[in-house]
Amino acid sequence: MAHVCWQCGEELSRYHTGYLCDACQGKQLEKMITDDEDLVDAEGYAAMLGLDSAEQLKRVARKGLLAPRIPGVKKWVWRKDDIDAWFKREQQAGDVFRMAARGIASNLRTCRYDSVICSSPSDKIGNKVYGQELVLGTTDTGRVEPIDLVKVDRTTALKMLERLPKEGFPELVGITDWADMTYDRIDKDLIVRLEAYF
Numbered sequence: 001m002a003h004v005c006w007q008c009g010e011e012l013s014r015y016h017t018g019y020l021c022d023a024c025q026g027k028q029l030e031k032m033i034t035d036d037e038d039l040v041d042a043e044g045y046a047a048m049l050g051l052d053s054a055e056q057l058k059r060v061a062r063k064g065l066l067a068p069r070i071p072g073v074k075k076w077v078w079r080k081d082d083i084d085a086w087f088k089r090e091q092q093a094g095d096v097f098r099m100a101a102r103g104i105a106s107n108l109r110t111c112r113y114d115s116v117i118c119s120s121p122s123d124k125i126g127n128k129v130y131g132q133e134l135v136l137g138t139t140d141t142g143r144v145e146p147i148d149l150v151k152v153d154r155t156t157a158l159k160m161l162e163r164l165p166k167e168g169f170p171e172l173v174g175i176t177d178w179a180d181m182t183y184d185r186i187d188k189d190l191i192v193r194l195e196a197y198f
């Protein structure tokens with residue numbers, strides 16, 4: 001398949017990255033500068049994130065944790081507007097994940113510590129962790145009754161699980177669904193870390 005510049009149609013080398021040839025990339029950047037768009041380079045973006053260097057920024061970029069760069073331009077440069085929009089989205093995602101993490105943490109605590117539900121350490125917690133099924137336990141009154149769990153959206157909770165760094169959460173290594181957590185993996189320290197992470 002021929003790989004050509006989207007702007008001028010010039011053939012590009014197969015090792016060329018981006019959609020535009022070098023000349024058109026330069027022109028696009030110049031145009032953005034004369035159009036007075038706020039552009040941010042790697043050093044500028046690193047500073048916005050509190051990183052020390054563009055090198056650190058590139059490491060973060062490799063994990064896919066940055067705003068998308070300007071399409072077709074090979075240079076490390078972003079539109080300020082894109083970065084702002086990305087921050088806003090990240091913040092919203094953070095809020096949603098925080099709620100999911102607190103819900104899961106609360107349900108882990110209830111099922112593991114607050115209510116006596118007969119289960120052995122190797123049992124999986126199951127969908128109780130999402131608070132979506134009726135669970136009987138011993139309540140404060142000492143009677144066996146349905147216990148209150150927090151309803152947590154499973155899809156969000158699974159995305160949140162993916163976000164947790166496994167170095168910081170060794171109990172979650174190999175876990176791809178909260179429901180697969182066995183009781184012996186749940187301890188107070190994990191619950192506290194989960195509540196505090198987002």
Ligand SMILES: [Zn+2]
Pocket residue numbers: 005006007008009010020021022023024025
């Ligand atoms: Zn071109």
